[in-house]
Amino acid sequence: THSYTKYNSWPRVQSWIDAISTSNSQLISKQSIGSTYEGRPMTLLKLGKKSSTTKPAIFLDCGIHAREWISPAFCQWFVKEALSTYGSDSQMTSLLDQMDVYVLPVFNIDGYDYTHKSNRMWRKTRSRNSGTSCLGTDPNRNWNAGWCTTGASKNPCSDTYCGSRFESEIEVKNVADFIRRNKSNIKAYLTIHSYSQLVLFPYSYTYQLAAHHSELLKVAQGAASALRSLYGTRYTSGPGAATIYPAAGGSDDWAYDLGVKYSFTFELRDTGRYGFLLPESQIKPTCMETMLAVKYIAAYVQKNL
Ligand SMILES: Nc1ncc(C[C@H](C[SeH])C(=O)O)cc1Cl
Ligand SMILES: [Zn+2]
């Protein structure tokens, strides 16, 4: 059965999505945004007090990289926390009254399932590449944001293969289409990765500072200190290129250039001791401290609507 303190298999996550999305019709609903390459359903959860008018929204995705298992664990935790603290936690209540939060629990479902069944260290999608037996494209190099200019490979066998063209991956296209369709009300984009303990923001595709660099840095640093307040876990904040590495085709850069000003990539625990193989014993503390960071950003976005 499903557990918020275990790395759930895809079938368990899928049945959790179906159950949680029908658990509280006033606060949560689900909608399909398409299918993956291997035909699995991409289901977006919509959290927020039901309203006949369109509310400003935050978009949160997890599991774009298959092996980063703590990421989908966080999105499941976030949904559970939101529903269980609405009405008691004043900040969460205010957030869901005033805004909608779209949550994509597992972006790269095919890859996630593959890490459970075959290769725990798989990162990419599972699509076929022509002219080679090497499978998959790096979904975080496949967005139309300086596509394939730096920090990505044109070799289909590489873990950072950028794809035959931007949005070649149906999973990326499905999400990009949804965000484009809703860009007028999407005020923030958060994408969750592991590991390294970082709060990143645009740009990764260039060392040029973003127009809103100083504001984004302030918000990222505020989020990192909120996170640190729980267990003292230290995160570093900064623009992607200088803080982790220059790399093009990422979702945060794409969302920012589309006009979603508050665009952040989280790299969760740890800093390399376990890396992608973070023990299940760390799911709860990691999710609890990350909730503080995400709520900090959400509150900042709310104040600046
Ligand atoms: N725009 C971006 N933002 C963050 C990153 C770092 C993640 C870390 Se797993 C990646 O390599 O895809 C990479 C890019 Cl291209
Ligand atoms: Zn498993």
Ligand SMILES: [Zn+2]
């Ligand atoms: Zn990643």
Ligand SMILES: [Zn+2]
């Ligand atoms: Zn990472």
